[in-house]
Amino acid sequence: MFTGIVEELGELTELRALDGAARLSIRGAAVAEGTRHGDSIAVNGVCLTVAGIDGDVFTADVMKETLDRTALGSLAPGARVNLERAVRADQRLGGHIVQGHVDGTGVVAGREPSEHWETVRFTLPPGLARYVVEKGSIAVDGVSLTVAALHDDGFSVGLIPTTLSLTTLGRRAPGDLVNLEVDVIAKYVERLTEAHRTRAAS
Template sequence: MFTGIIQTVGTVSRITPSQAGSRLRIDCPLLEPSRWQEGDSVAVAGCCLTALALDAQGFSADLSAETLERTSLGALESGDPVNLEPALAVGDRLGGHLVSGHIDGLAEVVSIHPSGESRIARLRVPETLARFIAEKGSVTLDGVSLTVNAVDGLEFEVNLIPHTLAVTTLGRLARGARVNLEVDQLARYIERLLGASQ
């Protein structure tokens, strides 16, 4: 379980193809990964992955064929930055919202424009996911917990404050970019319960 509060931006240092998918190597010395346990969960651009081959400089993680197909991780190249958040420990602060790290789909940036020192990003989602997005509800984009400002059909807007722009990869967003989207868990469970009762 995660919160959507990014702890650092790591760097992809190596991508190795494998029979089952590929293996990522991510450098993130600020997180001191040598203190983790092999097998710990870490959210990479919002995707829950298993940390392997830990050392003081970083870690590796295997990407399955499904992860490569359903997320933006298959488009990563060596040198690319990625948002990182280790899994919550008991007693940790819950600063964002409850995030599973299970990506629902990709959202595409339709537009992005300044609003004072912030930026307003407008994104389009697949029709199957639009019903889960509500004004003042929560979404996770590339692992970042955000509040939805407005909803219009298949599109919604979020406000990216200066801090978010400075400490996450969302400061690099441009029109046409595709980002990992996780909708609010509560919305998914409510829809499932309502469907089962009908």
Template sequence: MFTGIVEELGKIQRISRGSTKQSICFSCGKVLEDIHVGDSIAVNGVCLTVVDHKKDYFIADVMNETFARSGLGSLSIGSLVNLERAMPAKGRFGGHIVSGHIDGTGKIKSIRQDGNAVWFEIAADEKLLEGIVEKGSVAIDGISLTVAAVGSYSFKVSIIPHTLKETVLGFRGIGDIVNLENDVIGKYVKKFVEQSENKGLSRELLLANGF
């Protein structure tokens, strides 16, 4: 589990894509403190497993499915990425519950300065937008953010200077692809309600029982 609080910016050092093995090597520093083979690191919000590491880099295997379903496939050598280690049991919960299993990708539609903040509008498909609510939480490239507005085809977030400086959002432009993960609690509630309705239970009965 992650919290969406980015620990550092890493850089893609090498991408290996063969017929039987695919991996990415990330240069970094802070996230390698007390890291071991088999540990999880979120890369732009995608949970990857460390298969090898040295003092200034780690390597993670990446499946075709991950390249196809996330923004990792659009990155290249030298690309900057958000990095976060899995949250330890004694860690501080600074963001929100982030699983590292993204729901899909979005595209940056507009970027607008507003005083010391910057508004990002992210276009996404209808299925993703169904799980995004105003003032709720969303992870964009693994960054825990509060949704400021939701429309029919996009949603907006307002970014403070610190987040722009410490994450890849400061280097993003219009048209760039970002990974999106909806709030996990909302996803479970939505699934439960849908399954219950399919079994013939009414919304009124669910509400009467505290759901």
């Protein structure tokens, strides 16, 4: 489990195609420290298992389905990526509960800079819209954000200078693809209420 609080901006150093998969090599000195084989690291919001580590570079294997369903497949060597190690039980939950299981992808629809923050608008797949509420939480490329407003085709967030400088969201341009993970609690609530409605109707 993660919190959506990015620890550092890493760099994709290699993306090697395998049979039905790919192996990513990522440089990240902060997250590599103390990391061992089998540990989990979120890369742009995608939970990956560390397959190997050499100094400040770790490798992770990614299935083709993950490459197809997330924005990881669009990355090229040299790309900056958001990195976060799995949260420990004794740590503060600074953002919200993030599983690292991407629900879909969106597109940066626009940016509106202002003096102290920037409003960024994203498209949202129709199937995810019901899980997103104003002032609720959503993870964009693994960054825990608060939904500022809802739109017919998406949502917008306000990004403070810290988020703009310490995550990839400060570099995303209109048209760029991003990973989206909605609040898992909303999905559990929907599932439970569906079961209740089914029993009530029978």
